[in-house]
Amino acid sequence: MNKNSKAIFIILAVVAAAILAGAYVDSALPAQTANTKDGTVSATASSSSEYGAAPEFKSGDTWLNGSAQTLAGLKGKVVLVDFWTYSCINCIRTLPHVTRWYDTYKDKGLVVVGVHTPEFAFEQDTANVKDAIGRFGIHYPVVQDNDYGIWNSFNNEYWPAEYLIDQNGNIVEEHFGEGDYDKTEDRIRELLGLQSLASGNAGEDLSQIASPEMYFGTDRIQNLSASQSPSSSPADYVLSADLALNEFSLGGKWQFSPKYAELASGSGKIRLKFRSGKIFLVASSKNPARLDVVVDGKRQQPVIVQDPKLYTLFSSEDYSEHVIEISVSEPGFEAFTFTFG
Numbered sequence: 558m559n560k561n562s563k564a565i566f567i568i569l570a571v572v573a574a575a576i577l578a579g580a581y582v583d584s585a586l587p588a589q590t591a592n593t594k595d596g597t598v599s600a601t602a603s604s605s606s607e608y609g610a611a612p613e614f615k616s617g618d619t620w621l622n623g624s625a626q627t628l629a630g631l632k633g634k635v636v637l638v639d640f641w642t643y644s645c646i647n648c649i650r651t652l653p654h655v656t657r658w659y660d661t662y663k664d665k666g667l668v669v670v671g672v673h674t675p676e677f678a679f680e681q682d683t684a685n686v687k688d689a690i691g692r693f694g695i696h697y698p699v700v701q702d703n704d705y706g707i708w709n710s711f712n713n714e715y716w717p718a719e720y721l722i723d724q725n726g727n728i729v730e731e732h733f734g735e736g737d738y739d740k741t742e743d744r745i746r747e748l749l750g751l752q753s754l755a756s757g758n759a760g761e762d763l764s765q766i767a768s769p770e771m772y773f774g775t776d777r778i779q780n781l782s783a784s785q786s787p788s789s790s791p792a793d794y795v796l797s798a799d800l801a802l803n804e805f806s807l808g809g810k811w812q813f814s815p816k817y818a819e820l821a822s823g824s825g826k827i828r829l830k831f832r833s834g835k836i837f838l839v840a841s842s843k844n845p846a847r848l849d850v851v852v853d854g855k856r857q858q859p860v861i862v863q864d865p866k867l868y869t870l871f872s873s874e875d876y877s878e879h880v881i882e883i884s885v886s887e888p889g890f891e892a893f894t895f896t897f898g
Contacts, residue, residue: 592645592647592648592676592715592716592770608727608728608729608731609727609728610726610727610728611628611636611638611711611720611722611726611727611728612628612707612710612711613627613628613629613710614626614627614628614670614700614707615706615707615710618700618701618702618703618706618707619683619700619701620698620699620700620701621683621686621687621690621698621699621700621701622671622690622695622696622697622698622699623697623698623699624698625698625700626668626670626698626700628722628726629726631668631722631726632724632725632726633724634666634667634668634724635662635666635667635668635721635722635723635724635745635748635749636667636668636669636670636721636722637655637658637659637667637668637669637670637719637720637721637722637745638670638672638711638719638720638721638722639651639655639669639670639671639672639717639718639719640672640674640702640708640711640713640715640716640717640718640719640720641671641672641673641674641716641717642673642674642675642676642680642716643673643680643685643686643689643693643866643867644676644677644680644839644865644866644867644893644894645676645716645717645867645896646837646867646896646897646898647716647717647734647735648716648717649693649867650735650898651717651735652693652695654738654741654742655669655671655719656693656694656695656696656697658741658742658745659696659697660696662745662746662749663697665749665751666724666749667745667749668697669697669698670697670698670699670700671695671697671698671699671700672699672700672702672707672708673686673699673700673701673702674702674703674705674707674708674713674716675702675703676716677816677839677865677893678816679841679865680865681701681703683701685864685865685866686699686701688864689866714733715733715734717733717734717735718731718732718733718734719731719732719733719741721741721744721745721748723748724748729744729748730744735763736763739754742754763898765833765834765876766832766833766834766876766897766898767802767803767832767833767876768802768803768831768832768833768836768895768897769803769897770894770895770896770897771803771805771829771894771895771896772893772894773813773817773818773892773893773894774813774814774815774816774817774818774893775787775789775813775814775815776815776816778813780803780804780805780895781804781805781806781807782797782800782804782805782806783804784797784806785797785806785807787813787818788811788812788813789812789813789814790812791810791811791812791821791822792810792811792812793809793810794806794807794808794809794810794811795808796808796826796828796882797828800828800829800830800880801830802830802831802832802878803830803831803832804829804830805827805828805829805830805895806827806828806829807825807826807827808825808826808827808828809823809824809825809826809885810822810823810825811825816893817891817892817893818891818892819889819890819891819892820846820885820887820888820889820890820891821888822888823888824884824885824886824887825884825885825888825890826882826883826884826885827882827883827885827892828880828881828882828883829880829881829883829895830878830879830880831878831879831881831895831897832876832877832878832879833876833879833897833898834872834873834874834875834876834898835869835871835872835873835897835898836869836870836871836879836881836895836896836897836898837867837868837869837870837895837896837897837898838862838867838868838870838883838892838893838894838895838896839865839866839867839868839892839893839894839896840862840865840868840890840891840892840893841862841863841864841865841866841890841891841893842862842863842887842889842890842891843889843890844863844887844889845861845862845863845887846861846862846863846885846886846887846889846890847859847860847861847862847885847886847887848860848861848862848868848870848883848884848885848886849883849884849886850870850871850881850882850883850884851881851882851884852871852879852880852881852882853879853880857870857871862890865891865893867896870883872898
């Protein structure tokens with residue numbers, strides 16, 4: 558091997574080592590669940606780098622639970638901006654931590670601003686957002702970001718997402734998805750000049766969940782049984798006898814739109830094979846609809862659906878595979894997504 562060949566070999570070896578090291582670092586990042594605008598579930602993590610000045614909240618949005626805020630007016634405070642939407646299970650699991658931080662540190666210099674950016678059209682309704690604010694015990698100001706103006710100005714891609722802003726108005730921490738709550742709280746305390754808690758409160762272990770969020774709308778439908786096809790006009794469906802893991806099928810007369818599937822007439826059924834301990838359904842109904850729920854042959858508590866929100870269908874600590882069958886009593890019932898916990 559001549560001198561030039563040796564040099565090329567060394568360079569290639571260094572590059573390969575760097576690539577492998579990068580791959581190792583990425584795979585070592587904690588996997589946190591987050592919902593994205595295109596419907597995927599991503600592995601995300603927090604970082605403590607400097608990100609530059611935070612963008613100002615644009616004017617013209619509806620502010621709830623308090624007066625309109627500006628980042629210019631909040632200079633000198635530590636600000637946590639939390640992007641959420643009220644039917645997202647990942648957001649719902651994060652909210653107790655965010656509200657606790659606000660209640661604990663609001664008198665020490667922390668301001669929390671909730672940015673409610675809707676995933677579905679019904680989440681644009683101010684009355685629905687007000688109801689969710691009360692239901693989840695949120696005490697800090699929330700701004701409705703219905704046209705994604707604030708979302709886009711932060712170049713955000715996730716529900717939930719937290720942006721921590723220092724007293725000078727600079728973003729110093731970003732966190733996407735669930736988990737690492739102890740790290741975020743310690744960063745808040747550091748900016749406030751408080752001692753680290755070292756609490757080890759990283760949040761729930763969601764690693765046992767083996768089912769992704771599943772959409773009924775044709776914009777993002779992926780988990781409908783291979784034996785069925787979505788129809789934009791009312792069509793008759795027959796429940797599939799055998800389902801693969803993470804497949805669902807329908808029974809009755811249904812029709813599909815870009816965001817949901819609607820029971821067009823009579824009663825209907827939904828059957829799903831999943832692997833998780835808990836299952837939720839984002840749904841609404843023109844008239845109150847009764848859902849009779851059976852999991853692995855065992856009848857569960859009935860669920861009444863009307864207002865558009867997240868409904869709990871099954872809650873356990875058994876994270877093995879399950880089959881759920883849902884009987885829907887009324888036409889006009891709309892199913893948006895299955896989510897898991």
